[in-house]
Amino acid sequence: MSKPRKTIKKPLKVLFAASEAYPLIKTGGLGDVAHSLPNALAHVGLDVRLVLPAYRDVLRRVEDLQVLGWIPLGDGLDARILQGWHAAFEMPLWLVDIAHLFDREGNPYQGPDGNNWPDNPQRFTRFSQAVALLAADRLDAGWQADVVHANDWQTGLVPAWLHETATPPRCIYTIHNLAYDGQFDYATFQAMHLPPAWWSIDGAEFHGNLSPMKAGLIYSDWITTVSPTYAREIQTPEYGYGYADILRHQQHKLRGILNGIDTRTWDPTTDRHIAAHYRCDDQLAQGKAANRRALLKALGAPTKAQRADAPVIGFVGRLVHQKGIDLLFDAIPALLRNTLVRFAIIGSGEQQYEERLKALMAQYPARVFGYLGYSEALAHQLEAGADIFAMPSRYEPCGLNQMYSLRYGTPPVARRTGGLADTVVDSTPTTLKDGSATGFLFDAPESAALEAALRRALVLHQNPTLWHQIQCAGMAQDLDWDERARSYLALYQGAPTAEGEQQ
Ligand code: ADP
Ligand code: GLC
Secondary structure (H helix, E strand, C coil), X not given: CCCCCCCCCCCCEEEEECCCECCCECCCHHHHHHHHHHHHHHHCCCEEEEEEECCHHHHHHCEEEEEEEEEEEECCEEEEEEEEECCCCCCCEEEEECHHHHCCCCCCCECCCCCECCCHHHHHHHHHHHHHHHHCCCCCCCCCCCEEEEECHHHCHHHHHHHCCCXXXXXXXXXXXXXXXXXXXXXXXXXXXXXXXXXXXXXXXXXXXXXXXXXXXXXXXEEEECCHHHHHXXXXXXHHCCCHHHHHHCHHHEEECCCCCCCCCCCCCCCCCCCCCXXXXXXXXXXXXXXXXXXXXXXXXXXXXXXXXXXXXXXXXXXXXXXXXXXXXXXXHHHHHHCCCEEEXXXXXXXXXXHHHHHHHHHCCCCEEXXXXXXXXXHHHHHHHCCEEEECCXXXXXXXXXXXXXXXXXXXXXXXXXXXXXXCCECCHHHHHHCCCCEEEECCCCHHHHHHHHHHHHHHHCCHHHHHHHHHHHHCCCCCCHHHHHHHHHHHHHCCCCCCCCC
């Protein structure tokens, strides 16, 4: 009798597609996730490739570039596929190089005028097509994906393109923000000679346009979004941006998996950007105080603005309607009238909000400090130096900053929505007593509700024992990606294949 052969289980091959990834190129939380999640997936033993458009900034930062080959996309267009490496990633990076679409300076989605690049439909349709063909090993490189993981509208057409291939791998589509869906019109659809079947109510047609977001929802095997609460919210008209009915219809394949954070990049005991390292011990208050002084100095605050007994309320984020920044601006004058509080605000975005921030800084030069722009270092310094973090988002699929705040002992004051509701435990008599309180939540998307929650936080801030307890409960929270990566793994393994069987 022959010996039974050991079966060697090959790791699943996952092609992870995104339109940005920190530290190569980042505009928001998607960039953070597209860095940490592929790394976490590699840690749990998967064979991962991260594929990105070959933007100029990415080409500058990636090392050991080599050409893997060319993939024809039709109409005489070829995508050159590059492979490169970067110290922040544990896997090879694949870049889709179509020079006239991606080799340009600046923001991946918008031109210098702040408007979307007019050729975004072509850019991300072709990127998605190349991703699907890479997954099918059209390069003949001997690497065929078992699973493709696409993220947000920029890669929404990946599952649609996979649908056009003979034996499509499983496809997971993650919604990071339903409000941005990348629609384009029929003339553009026709000019690109896209598969006519997509233009259907059961396909990717959406109110007379083509919606890459809808394509992601319809053609994927699983839809995930970045928190359980947001997964429920987007099935309602209020948060569904026109997609609530479709999502309710696709409910059987919709899951909410909470994001994690990169606990190595965001660690107050080692962070290279901050003035003093600290942990949850009896030196916590001193550590925070040193960082508060450094933050105010970095933001140009006059020395007289520095008062040890004046707490700092911080904000970092895109200055857009979603983030409820106007609610914070509205609450500032009243809070300044009868508290000692200072505000530190870092962000960039819509002009109206940038103007408003400048006006507040001019009106209260010793109380409101800000930085208009994008600064990784300042974002870290703010998490460490602020006492309270304000996140009054109107909606928040997950949100990363409240998790950074928890880890940095900076209790968040947040609206009870999406991932904020799933990661922050409101301070109530019960949660303070059982030690689970980590921050403050409010419901109405109104400045009065935010102001009341900030006042609740300021009152508790005066009680060093309770405040220390709230800070440490947040700092001890498990925010790592490891467990969450396992949830994705379960989905990769259990997602129905093209034939519909369950594994
Ligand atoms: P969103 O993706 O909706 O913008 P998240 O909270 O998920 O919100 O992630 C935002 C990310 O972008 C965080 O890493 C945050 O620190 C960063 N960020 C946003 N604005 C700025 C800024 N002006 N400077 C530095 N980092 C910023
Ligand atoms: C989006 C969402 C944000 C989320 C991020 C990463 O940008 O607005 O809430 O944290 O994606 O998933």
